[in-house]
Amino acid sequence: MVYKIIYKYLGLLLCLVASHNLFAQSNDTYLVIVNETVNNSIKKKEVNAYLRGEKNYWPNGTKVVISLPSPKSELAVDVAQAIFKTNVTGMQKYWLSLIFQGRVDPPNFIMTDEETIAFVKANKGAIGVIQSKNKQLANDLLIKFKDLNP
């Protein structure tokens, strides 16, 4: 009985911890930014497909240019976990596999958010990821989803 209670609370505790991690992943430690030519033209659930190279063209026909945090950056761990469901090395191997088979154009790994913002601004069809704390640097580029903006 005591064990059941202990297991029950322990299970509850584990659920709390897990829910905290999930929240941490999805609580927007990063923000997705896109070039203004494609802003407001995608659906929210499709954003990860674009970042994972699964979709190569935006709905308006523009080619997707992917920029991701460099594996050496702080944000890489979160992005690898949240988008690629793996660690940084796994993310690298993910892209290695795709590129080795010639299926996608290679993404651009960028070290800082400032550089990511500049890259996305400069490249038509570009999509990137920055830390949430730098939201004010990229107001105009923050992604606006089609399904949330009637």
Next chain:
Amino acid sequence: MKKISDSLSAKLWLYYSVVILLLFAVVIYYFPEKQKESIIKYRSLELNELSRNIAMGVELSLEDDNFQQLDKSIQYYKNRKDEFDFLYLVLGDSVGNGEQIFAQIGDEQTGYPNIKQSKFIVAQTIVKTKNIKGKVIIGLRKERVEKEVQENNTTLYVLLIGMMMLIIAVFYFLAQTIANPIKNAIKNAKILQAGDFNSFKQVSFGSKDEIAELQGALISLKDTLIAQRDENSNLLANLEFKINERTKSLNETLLMLNEAQAIASLGYFSCWVDRDKIDFSENLILLLNLSATKYHRIKDLVQIIDEDYKHILNENFYAKDEGSFSFEVKTSIYDSNNDFNKWLFISGNRKFDEQSKDYHLSGIIQLITQQKKAQAEVNTLSHAVRDSSTSIIITDINRKIIWVNDSVTKMTGYTREEIIGNTPKMFQFPGTDKSTIEAIKTNLRNLKKFKVEIENQGKSGHTYWLELYIQPIINEIGKPEGYMAIEIDISDRKAKEKLINNYILEIEDKQKEIILMNETLAARVAEKTRDLEFTISQLKQSQEEVVKKEKMAVIGVLVSGIAHEINNPLGAIKASVDNLNYLFSDDLLQFLINLSNDDLRTVIDLYNQFHQLPKYTTLEQRRYTKKLSEEIQQQLPAHLNYSDTARLLVEIGMVSLNTETILLLSKTNFYQILKALRVLINIKRSMETINEGAVKGARIIRALGVYSYNSSQNQKHLFNLNDNINNVVTLLWNKIKNKATIINSIPEDLEISGYEDELSQVWLNIINNALQACQTQCEILIGYERQDNVHLITLSNNGPKIPKDIIGRIFDEFFTTKRRGEGTGLGLNIVRKIVEKHGGEIFCTSDDNFTTFTIKLPLA
């Protein structure tokens, strides 16, 4: 049908063709295998290179986040996907549980990890990063290489067969070309050997090579043989004629002898020696021209016997024993033919009469004069034949030798005794041609006259060649009695023929060597020609560069002087502009505006009168100022400050007083008018100075432009020679102005055709040399004369005389008398080349007074 081995052209063609066929066979045998090895090696290297690139791309991707390199390598692979079969990225897992294919392109069933080396060409490169270890494996099927080799081989075989056919055809024509002259020579040699001189072809050769020499030797041999044949024919005909004549004569003699014998046979005599009475038959009395009525005695007979022979008759007639006798004696019996030398043949018998003890003689007397003559003639003829240099052999019908002359014994070394009784076979030896022997036998059997050449052997073993003329000896009733052979020694001729044949063989060998050498030489010449063409093109380029550099070097030497010459007018322009800035002032304009019309007219008149006068020098100004000051003082005593006024007037240009001047000086504002006038005239002079400076500067720049313009690609054109030379003088003016005097006599309107800038270099180099050569004041004379079809241009200077030992070398490349570093030795060489490029010529003469360069240029 002629065999290939008998035809020189066929042999040559066959040899060449066999060599080419062997060469191509070797190529066809070895090339495909080598090519396959080469392709496999190349493809392996290519695979290795690509796998290294991809592995490097993987490492860069994982280490430096740079996937671009990997992407490029993969795109390269995909672009050439048809040439490869598979590409694997094999990674080991983190716990070292072996390797697995992580990613791949191509789904080839290779059996990884046990890829069959016999079926695939594989290359792999290790990938190693901090987190990952693995390798990149790339490969292709060997079948691909084999297919590629097969395709290449098909093309190769077609090409090789085509080339082979072409080369064999070329060799055929080459062999014909080489062999034809030799074949002609051999044909002629055979014609000579056969003695058919009419078929001899006298082929003319354009060259003087060995074949032409051989043909010449054959022609010479032909002439010698014809001469010898004619000589032999004449000799033979002569001999035949003599033999026939002698035979005819002998026959006649024989007939006469028979007649005489018939007569003489009746000459019977009989006598008793002691009784001294002799009886002659009637015929004998007639024969001995004795009196028919007279009683005859033995002494009558003795009386008609020649003195030298009387003892013979006495010995035989008066011998004291019995027996027969016969003797011949010479007489001095006269006959109707005035012949006293009759010969008598006396034969008889002595018998002893025992009763009377007397000897009885009886016998016959025959007249044998004709017989004796014939015998003597035969002896002479026999001596002639025996001593002849031509060998003669006579055999009986069984071919046994019955007579030979001395020439035969000399030639063979055998004695007459050794030869007589043998057959001519004794002279033959194993080397004697069997077919010739058979031909002799056949002709002898057929009783034909014939001629043949044969090689025989003498007693000592020496061999010799004979030309045999054999004819049967036929008697009076037409039956053959034997053979006569006349032999002419032709050993020398045969030796010469052998020599020529050897020479022909040697020539053929030499010809082959020459052909071989020609081929080698042709290849070497082609190679050397390519090298020379390359060298010539380089030299030509270098030469153009040297000429251009020399030209620019001269400009470099002159540039300080040219700069000085440009700087002078620029300085004058600057000073004049400064002066103008100073002279133009508001006060001047205001003053001019405020002048009355009369004063203004006065100013304008004076300006027009004086602004073109030259500006006086300071010394002249002082002198005129002093003089004018005195004039003003005398004529206008009331005038104040006459000294300043005089200086102002002189500066304007007035050096004496006239009515207008006096009138002007009487005006109250004359001083302002004069100052304004001076300003205006100075403005005018400054403007003229600026114009002169600009014109001078422009002239120098234009001269420099004409000189330095490179027109090597341009055509000739007409230009003014005087302007051309003046441009050069302008460039050199800084050197000329203080040191030299130039007298240019070129007509101002003379136009010539040529390369204007290059001829500028000619004048510049010559004049510059003259300036450098002159120690003190230099005088340069430029003259012109038109002669027939040339322009004759002379440039003379009074510089030191050029020594005789170097004047012939001054136009040589790199020849200079200047110190090291001062001259390149190319100036006059370039001058000569430029003149020669115009189709002209240049030469130099030098004496104690002048050194003159004379240039002849064609009119067009």
